[in-house]
Structures are given as C-alpha cells and as structure tokens.
Amino acid sequence: MPTPSPASAPIRRLTLRDLTACADLSEDRGWPREEHKWGFLLTAGTGYGIDDPGGGLVAACTVTEYGPHGRPSLAAIGMVLVAERHARRGVGRRLMRHVVSELGTTPLTLHATPYGRPLYEELGFKVTGRAEMVRGRFTPVGPEPGIATRAATAEDLTTILRLDEEVFGADRTPVVTRLPAFADQLRVAEEDGRIIGYAAAWPNMDTHVVGPLIARDTETAKALIGSLAARTDRPLRTDIDVRHEELLAWVRERGLAVVAPNAVMTYGITELPGDWNRRFAPLTVAAG
Secondary structure (H helix, E strand, O other): OOOOOOOOOOEEEEOHHHHHHHHHHHHHOOOOOOHHHHHHHHHHOEEEEEEOOOOOEEEEEEEEEEOOOOOOOEEEEEEEEEOHHHOOOOHHHHHHHHHHHHHOOOOEEEEEOOOOHHHHHHOOOEEEEEEEEEEEOOOOOOOOOOOEEEEOOHHHHHHHHHHHHHHHOOOOHHHHOOHHHHOOEEEEEEEOOEEEEEEEEEEEOOEEEEEEEEEOOHHHHHHHHHHHHOOOOOOEEEEEEOOOHHHHHHHHHOOOEEEEEEEEEEEOOOOOOOOOOOEEEOOOOOOO
C-alpha cells in the first residue's frame, strides 16, 4: 500500500510513550528539548500528533483544558510544531483545524510568536494581549519588598486552588495539584496568616521558569520572585503580561532581559477570564 503523505496521515492522541519523539521535534525546529515540560503537558493535558512514516513525528501540539471535567470553560493550545522538512506544506494548519474542531465550542487561548501569528489569525484567533519573555540571572538591588514568603505545604493546597481559580477564572486543579512534583520550588506569600499569592519555579534546561505567578499586587509578585531567585543558582525565565509595567521594569533592573515578545490570542472569547491585575505570569505559555 502507498505510504500516506503528511498532508493526509491520521492525527492521533499522543501519550508519554511519545515523549522522546516530541523532544526530537522540538530539537528539529531549534527549540530546547524540554522533556520535563513535554512530560507535564502530556499528563496534565492532551497531545495531538501526526506520525512521520520514516519515524518520529511530522507535527505535534498540546491542549490543556480548564473547568469542569467534560465541560471545559477554557482550553490552552501550545507546543505547536511542524518538522522542518515538512514546513510550509499546510501540515500545521491541518493539525490546528483538527484541534479547534475537536474542542467544539470551548473558548481557546494560545501564546503566538510573530512567526506563528498569521496562521492563528487565519483560523480566527484574535490578539487580546501581549506578554514578554524575560531571562537572566537575578541580582538583588536595593531594598526588597517586606512581604513574608515561605515554602508551600500540603495544608496550603486547598487555599492555593481557591485563590488560583478566583484569579485565573477557571478551575486548574489538574495542573495546580501537579506543581509540587513538577516544580523545584512552590512558595506562598502571606499577610496576617492569610495567603495572598503563590508562585512556582520549575526546571527547564539550564533555567528555572517562574510560573504560575499569582499575587495580590505588584509588591507581592516582587517578593515571590525574589524569594524564588534567592533559592536557585540558575538563571530565571518567565513571561510577564505587559500591562504589569512596574514588575517588568523591576526584573529588568535586576538582570532579566527581554528575550522575545508573544501575542496572547483567543478564540471564541474577546478576553481571558479572571483578574489580570493579579495574574502576572502563566505556568508556561503552552498551558496558560
């Protein structure tokens, strides 16, 4: 029988057995392998892919759903990749159309690079925000925020989940409950014994990525970043909503430089739910 071309090959669900193939695909496009992140996304969410008849994957992406099980109120699309040898042949468009169709009426969001944005706009996604990826070695400068932070405990999880849903605008229990195992650090900020923010730092190649970053205000966000930075010898990386101008200026003063901009795009909704004033950074741009 003739070998199906990537343009017509079946789109299937990915599993953890595909982890190496996903990492190989990242490397093929000049991205870091990011096996730790791929593993998280394939277990907390759903992967979609197209097999290469010659081995490996032609294309892949992940979907992370939020809200009631079976009735998600929001889904984030990420890690949309097409192998270099199959680029510019409509494979990515076909994969994205399939995913959008699979998700039906569920509102969608994604972070788009300038390279990927035209495809998403063609599919009906609209730019509703922007984020800036910053990276570098954090160096304390001047007085730091006087807000108390500490390592999160198992007893904090219920409060963290409640705060996260209030700020994010959808239930992220399957993601948040995986943070203690996924992240190297999970810390909370407190005032008068009440949790007013939380943040994680998880390993990604040679960096620690700060996210999620949920905080009552900018000073609380600063305190959480500073406390995470003080407990790692790796460079930090995070993606900050550009509306948080004060926080962006603060991290730049402390050694983090803007690496890349991303457009926050939505489909089926005009803006993301929740409270952006307290949502400073996503867990990862791939999962919102």
